Amino acid sequence: LEMIWAILHCLQVQDHDTLSRIWAEVLQSGMLKKELHDRMNNIEAYDDLIMDLATRSGMIQEGQELSTYIRTRYESVRSKVESAPKPRVYYAMGHPLFAINPGRFEGRLVEAAGGEYVNKAIGKEGKPGINISREEMMGLNPEFIFTSGFISSSVSDTSRYCMEHTIDVPAVREGNIYSMHPTWDFGSPRWILGLMTIANILHPDRCQFDIEDEAHQFYTRFYGIPYKSVSPNRSFAQPGVLHD
Template sequence: MRKIIWLSLWVVLIVLSACQPMNPPPVENPAVSSPSATPVEQELLASLEAVERVESTPTPQPAEAKHQPIVLTDALGRTVTFEELPKRVVVAGRGVALLTDAVYLFPESFERVVAVSRTSQSPDGDFLALVDQRLPEKIAFETNVGAEQVVTARPNVVLLKPYMQEPLGNPLEALGIPVVYLSMETPQEYQRDLQTLGILFGNSQRADEVWAFYQQHLDTVSNALKDLTDEQKPRVLLLYYSDRDGQVAFNVAPKTWLQTILTGLAGGIPVWTDIELGSGWTKVNLEQIAGWDADRIFIIAYTANPQQVVENLLQDPQWQALRAVQEGHLYAFPRDYYSWDQPDPRWILGLRYLAYRLHPEAFPNFDLTAEARLFFERFYGLDARTFEEKILPVFKGDFR
């Protein structure tokens, strides 16, 4: 290019010199400072020098971006590092339904979740299939899936509950598959593990938005009940009803479980914490239930209709003898596809319901259906029509 510019310049100079008076012969390498150069020649030479300087100056290269690995701490306190955001996410093992509902709070999950262990508490269908239209295209595992099966999904990461470490997590890591454990069993763990998911999906803003929603409702309940004395708090009994293998049983939760925590947050006193409780549900008999003499009794049912269970109990003479029943305070804990008492994203709805039922005077304008509609729209993008057609019809329990 420089040769062409020089040639063009000399042509221009020759033409110009033909129009000028005779001057001494031009110097070999004319410069702008040459006294023999005309103003026009000097301007052209200056332009040429500017071009030469541009061509000779190295083009600045953008600084190479420093690669930042993705580092997070999971529910077991382990540091897990990824070189890039995982593109193939698997959610597997027991407790997976509640965990997957939390994973799908993040929009990125629709593309990145490639396999899920399938389970459901509802005879009305699969909630996840309602949320993710592409679910039929994704790999379906059983809850007792083994590591050799999970590997077939070619995961970049597998999300598990902490109690799945021995049966599934360790074998996966032995095969070189990263594992991240998420507990999400209490409000504090929910806040922490939402941040972990935000890092994993590269969307910490979404984690902050979701938790802000929870915090707002926690604050609403707390502020409304902050002046209550212990004497003003009803004595509450939450009972999980099961009829596995045809054997009816009533169970109470450990002190550290969400059911107990929600009772306290909602302004109630959990009466069942005065007995020796195990690490899981503890079976109790009717004599123990009567001995507690709770002011309010709530029936939880995961695979049955809680409202139907309550109606059956109201016909039982032994239950009719309970003071809570006589005073009209036997309730069916609300549910849709999943019950609202457990560590599923719906637990915030369970808290709002329980606080209202224990202290209706503190929440005079409370509308449980409206709360649920907002929840499913904001968290899962289900519009009003979908809510009316797919969610509302499967509501069961106390929605008065």
């Protein structure tokens, strides 16, 4: 439900009556089962979900603006990386050896940004991921390691763990370890900022998105506040805590 709220917030839906009505409609329709999960984890279907909620809330213009913002930047990333070689990317959550599931949204972002999502090769999964062994990690041989913004660990902690446990893969040797900004890779329309961030990292020769400027545009346009005015949090719906 908070992921639905995250979209509605960007559509300027603030009153509790409208939120409650739409939540009730979603619950009654059974959308919270497989349909919503599939739409939330599919970049191509996300646009339809935005417009569905825009129609339910009567915020059609706002929905079109959000959809256009996301779609134009998504298509820009795709066109820039279309013919690029695909570096091997591993995505962890909280701990270097906790691999997120192959079907999660973060992996879709990796692929859209021109990477090969090696978590798909693990062959097992849990909720929201699975513990793997050092040997399995070595077998994946990632060139880049990302840790989820939802349950993250610092770059230094991830690097230290890998070095202490002799996880000798290109990502560790070359220092290609990154911790994603909270809620920029899952659960909120802010994922578009995460996509551009990943594209910049994987293909700096092709992608040079100004992430600070893009974040300022997004937060100002869809939350009515400057990006620099809030501290990051892990709420899908709320953009962050305002600075004093």
